[in-house]
Amino acid sequence: METLNERIKTLRKEKGLTQSQLADELGVTDKAVSKWEVGEANPDITLLAKLAEIFNVTIDYLLTGKAEE
Numbered sequence: 001m002e003t004l005n006e007r008i009k010t011l012r013k014e015k016g017l018t019q020s021q022l023a024d025e026l027g028v029t030d031k032a033v034s035k036w037e038v039g040e041a042n043p044d045i046t047l048l049a050k051l052a053e054i055f056n057v058t059i060d061y062l063l064t065g066k067a068e069e
Helices: 004-015 019-026 030-038 045-055 059-064
Strands: none
Touching: 004 030, 004 045, 004 059, 019 030, 019 045, 045 059
């Protein structure tokens, strides 16, 4: 089952964004994005809405991987 970390990485690549570009949009470092993607850390809860907006998905999808029916 795909994790939040894997979904962030997959969605970022689908959008054609580098870790640095995503980091710039979120106001974090590229190291933070890297840590999320390898599972060493999770994004702050306050960033979930912005991540969902950037990737054009719901927060629920980011967290669970389930798309709305």
